[in-house]
Amino acid sequence: GSSKAEEEKQQVYFSAVDGLKKLYKQKILPVEELYKFNVTHSAPLSDADFDAKPQVLLLGQYSVGKTSFIRYLIEREFPGAHIGPEPTTDRFMAIMHGAMDRVTPGNALAVQADKPFRGLSQFGTAFLSKLECSQCECPILENVTFVDTPGILSGEKQTIGRNYDFTGVMEWFAEKSDLILLLFDAHKLDISDEFLRVIESLKGYDEKIRVVLNKSDSVEQQQLMRVYGALMWSLGKAMKTPEVKRVYISSFWDKPFQNDQNAELFEREREDLFKELRDLPRNGAVRKINDLVKRTRYVKVHALIIGYLRAQMPSMFGKAAKQQQLLDNMGEVFRAVMREYHIPVGDFPNIDRFKANIRDYDFSKFPKLDLNIIEQMDKVLARDVPQLMDQFPSEREDQLLA
Amino acid sequence: GSSKAEEEKQQVYFSAVDGLKKLYKQKILPVEELYKFNVTHSAPLSDADFDAKPQVLLLGQYSVGKTSFIRYLIEREFPGAHIGPEPTTDRFMAIMHGAMDRVTPGNALAVQADKPFRGLSQFGTAFLSKLECSQCECPILENVTFVDTPGILSGEKQTIGRNYDFTGVMEWFAEKSDLILLLFDAHKLDISDEFLRVIESLKGYDEKIRVVLNKSDSVEQQQLMRVYGALMWSLGKAMKTPEVKRVYISSFWDKPFQNDQNAELFEREREDLFKELRDLPRNGAVRKINDLVKRTRYVKVHALIIGYLRAQMPSMFGKAAKQQQLLDNMGEVFRAVMREYHIPVGDFPNIDRFKANIRDYDFSKFPKLDLNIIEQMDKVLARDVPQLMDQFPSEREDQLLA
Numbered sequence: 093g094s095s096k097a098e099e100e101k102q103q104v105y106f107s108a109v110d111g112l113k114k115l116y117k118q119k120i121l122p123v124e125e126l127y128k129f130n131v132t133h134s135a136p137l138s139d140a141d142f143d144a145k146p147q148v149l150l151l152g153q154y155s156v157g158k159t160s161f162i163r164y165l166i167e168r169e170f171p172g173a174h175i176g177p178e179p180t181t182d183r184f185m186a187i188m189h190g191a192m193d194r195v196t197p198g199n200a201l202a203v204q205a206d207k208p209f210r211g212l213s214q215f216g217t218a219f220l221s222k223l224e225c226s227q228c229e230c231p232i233l234e235n236v237t238f239v240d241t242p243g244i245l246s247g248e249k250q251t252i253g254r255n256y257d258f259t260g261v262m263e264w265f266a267e268k269s270d271l272i273l274l275l276f277d278a279h280k281l282d283i284s285d286e287f288l289r290v291i292e293s294l295k296g297y298d299e300k301i302r303v304v305l306n307k308s309d310s311v312e313q314q315q316l317m318r319v320y321g322a323l324m325w326s327l328g329k330a331m332k333t334p335e336v337k338r339v340y341i342s343s344f345w346d347k348p349f350q351n352d353q354n355a356e357l358f359e360r361e362r363e364d365l366f367k368e369l370r371d372l373p374r375n376g377a378v379r380k381i382n383d384l385v386k387r388t389r390y391v392k393v394h395a396l397i398i399g400y401l402r403a404q405m406p407s408m409f410g411k412a413a414k415q416q417q418l419l420d421n422m423g424e425v426f427r428a429v430m431r432e433y434h435i436p437v438g439d440f441p442n443i444d445r446f447k448a449n450i451r452d453y454d455f456s457k458f459p460k461l462d463l464n465i466i467e468q469m470d471k472v473l474a475r476d477v478p479q480l481m482d483q484f485p486s487e488r489e490d491q492l493l494a
Numbered sequence: 495g496s497s498k499a500e501e502e503k504q505q506v507y508f509s510a511v512d513g514l515k516k517l518y519k520q521k522i523l524p525v526e527e528l529y530k531f532n533v534t535h536s537a538p539l540s541d542a543d544f545d546a547k548p549q550v551l552l553l554g555q556y557s558v559g560k561t562s563f564i565r566y567l568i569e570r571e572f573p574g575a576h577i578g579p580e581p582t583t584d585r586f587m588a589i590m591h592g593a594m595d596r597v598t599p600g601n602a603l604a605v606q607a608d609k610p611f612r613g614l615s616q617f618g619t620a621f622l623s624k625l626e627c628s629q630c631e632c633p634i635l636e637n638v639t640f641v642d643t644p645g646i647l648s649g650e651k652q653t654i655g656r657n658y659d660f661t662g663v664m665e666w667f668a669e670k671s672d673l674i675l676l677l678f679d680a681h682k683l684d685i686s687d688e689f690l691r692v693i694e695s696l697k698g699y700d701e702k703i704r705v706v707l708n709k710s711d712s713v714e715q716q717q718l719m720r721v722y723g724a725l726m727w728s729l730g731k732a733m734k735t736p737e738v739k740r741v742y743i744s745s746f747w748d749k750p751f752q753n754d755q756n757a758e759l760f761e762r763e764r765e766d767l768f769k770e771l772r773d774l775p776r777n778g779a780v781r782k783i784n785d786l787v788k789r790t791r792y793v794k795v796h797a798l799i800i801g802y803l804r805a806q807m808p809s810m811f812g813k814a815a816k817q818q819q820l821l822d823n824m825g826e827v828f829r830a831v832m833r834e835y836h837i838p839v840g841d842f843p844n845i846d847r848f849k850a851n852i853r854d855y856d857f858s859k860f861p862k863l864d865l866n867i868i869e870q871m872d873k874v875l876a877r878d879v880p881q882l883m884d885q886f887p888s889e890r891e892d893q894l895l896a
């Protein structure tokens with residue numbers, strides 16, 4: 093169970109998320125709807141998107157101990173789990189909190205409005221039949237959701253066995269996760285080309301990635317140094333960033349250490365990883381605020397562009413020609429909006445995608461620009477969000493990249 | 495002192511080198527002279543080139559403990575050594591065996607026929623005044639020569655202080671060395687851009703490079719893991735090869751370990767490095783044989799090309815025009831030689847450099863091709879070299895890349 097201080101942190105977290113939800117529904121969603129934000133950006137956010145627990149995604153070759161890792165962390169068996177020396181987990185499994193033990197198959201899961209997995213329908217039923225949600229009663233799962241994944245195999249087996257977009261699915265989960273753990277087995281280090289390809293596809297989520305060198309107690313120390321060195325050597329090559337990834341060197345299951353020469357190191361590393369996991373909810377809230385700030389800025393620029401396009405349209409003759417002219421000179425439109433409203437260039441959408449998405453709408457039917465609405469957006473950014481942030485103790489505010 | 499078995503190994507080494515010298519002088523040097531090999535390749539080899547002890551080159555940022563490392567290995571002070579926490583070694587210093595303590599300055603060193611440093615004159619007196627040879631009586635130095643180098647500094651200081659081609663000099667030593675040790679300080683890991691540039695310039699000598707993580711006993715274990723990981727991460731990026739570099743994690747001086755948590759690891763790593771150094775003479779002989787095999791193949795091809803060019807020249811009129819035509823179609827010449835004598839393409843010299851070097855000679859004055867000489871070269875490769883190789887026990891024969 094969690095201590096009183098932790099419970100209080102929890103409360104802060106929940107009330108911050110509630111605040112965010114309200115802010116979004118009252119002040120941002122109406123503007124999205126009025127100016128058809130979903131035409132050029134993503135669909136409106138649902139409650140489930142805000143409520144989603146911080147999510148930890150586990151990746152690794154088969155048998156490195158991914159499923160055992162989750163079992164160890166949540167301190168109990170969970171329904172549908174299989175652990176064994178052969179490739180065992182053949183599906184994606186979200187391990188979530190639930191009052192009762194239950195396994196929900198993927199096709200059902202993808203239509204549940206209260207779970208954040210509806211976006212997975214895009215990968216088709218071939219994939220959904222390889223997706224499950226495991227729920228059980230467990231205090232730790234009240235704060236965090238784990239996503240277990242099928243072990244990555246080397247060579248042919250991979251492509252033959254999988255008739256869905258494996259990398260695409262991985263990326264989908266990576267985007268939605270707060271932490272991505274790459275697990276390796278110190279006893280049998282294997283960094284296959286397949287795994288390197290998956291790592292490469294996670295480029296955009298680099299700051300979420302941590303590495304676990306599991307089963308580190310099963311080799312003697314000189315061997316451990318060689319394995320660890322080889323791991324860092326390869327990861328340094330595979331990841332383009334200069335920042336070194338944090339590697340947790342330990343063993344994550346409930347058996348005592350086999351080789352206890354490094355017991356102290358292993359204990360500390362375990363503690364460090366636990367701490368990082370405990371901090372997830374709080375950082376998760378900061379991330380959600382951060383995401384909403386980004387979205388609000390996009391919504392504002394979107395409204396300005398739509399309003400500008402509308403204002404250029406003639407009231408009677410020559411609409412089609414004018415619309416074509418605006419489309420052809422969209423760069424000029426963007427620059428005009430940028431100058432008039434002092435918008436940084438980074439807030440503008442990708443111009444080609446914007447043109448492609450907006451092309452078939454009748455610009456003259458767009459709503460006029462309402463400067464009150466823009467002012468309201470500015471207030472959200474300048475007043476409402478900082479107010480929400482104030483609810484947090486100060487340590488991590490620098491993470492808000494607004 | 496060395497054991498009886500080691501002394502025997504020594505004998506084998508010396509007699510192999512003597513055999514090589516004889517082979518070169520009797521069968522290869524005359525061909526080099528006859529066909530002017532030095533015009534397109536390097537100058538004839540001298541005794542000093544064959545006699546040179548296996549050489550260990552030390553590189554690293556300042557104060558990582560390069561000079562202390564040498565002092566520790568040879569188990570005594572050596573003349574001219576300076577050790578201290580500030581940048582101390584400001585010159586290149588060859589530490590060699592000698593009956594008496596003596597320091598020879600670079601300008602004198604570069605003219606001594608019995609030392610393998612004459613090639614360094616090319617870097618000018620500005621460099622030679624930053625070169626020294628330290629000699630002393632010491633059994634270890636009978637088997638190996640060390641080259642201490644000025645610590646690499648970060649930032650400006652580097653270029654301001656040095657008015658010679660630092661990277662060029664490093665490369666020269668790298669080519670002549672049997673082992674290149676990159677030293678790092680676990681207590682103050684610093685991998686400056688300058689150092690990375692030096693590492694990059696050593697690309698061609700990759701298989702000689704080893705890494706030493708020195709002063710590993712001065713940090714506690716978790717910190718050591720972070721430092722070591724960061725080192726491997728950066729090295730993996732800097733070195734293009736997939737093979738992981740061997741890193742010796744220990745402390746190389748005669749004080750007891752500060753943090754003896756990892757004493758056993760440190761001891762073993764030290765032993766492993768000692769073993770690698772002990773094996774140098776033997777591997778050095780293999781390398782020398784290997785180099786001579788390469789050279790012999792180049793000499794053979796060179797003779798074939800020269801003889802071919804000579805054969806194409808008219809006996810009386812139109813010499814200049816024919817020579818120009820041959821120069822213009824050197825690719826055709828190479829292909830003709832390749833076909834006629836079944837020479838692998840890898841044995842041919844760089845065509846542009848060859849043309850530039852041969853251009854000013856009168857082809858009609860070249861000696862005619864003597865097929866007996868070619869046959870003799872083939873015998874050197876097929877019979878004499880294998881005979882020399884047979885003097886060695888079998889373990890490392892796979893290193894001969896003939």
Ligand SMILES: Nc1ncnc2c1ncn2[C@@H]1O[C@H](COP(=O)(O)OP(=O)(O)OP(=O)(O)O)[C@@H](O)[C@H]1O
Pocket residue numbers: 152153154155156157158159160161174175176177178179180181182241242243244306307310343344345
């Ligand atoms: N920390 C550990 N130390 C040693 N052995 C372990 C450890 N964790 C798990 N194992 C063993 O490794 C094997 C694989 O474990 P597990 O099934 O959890 O791996 P996995 O990564 O989920 O594999 P898959 O990709 O096939 O699902 C099992 O035999 C398990 O008992």
Ligand SMILES: Nc1ncnc2c1ncn2[C@@H]1O[C@H](COP(=O)(O)OP(=O)(O)OP(=O)(O)O)[C@@H](O)[C@H]1O
Pocket residue numbers: 554555556557558559560561562563576577578579580581582583584643644645646708709712745746747
């Ligand atoms: N193994 C070691 N552990 C701890 N300290 C060491 C060790 N080796 C050397 N030192 C200390 O580090 C400092 C630098 O040593 P040293 O002069 O040998 O380094 P260096 O690499 O030769 O430096 P420079 O590049 O300036 O010549 C000295 O104070 C020395 O006593």
Ligand SMILES: [Mg+2]
Pocket residue numbers: 158159160174175180181240241243
């Ligand atoms: Mg599993």
Ligand SMILES: [Mg+2]
Pocket residue numbers: 560561562576577582583642643645
């Ligand atoms: Mg020094």
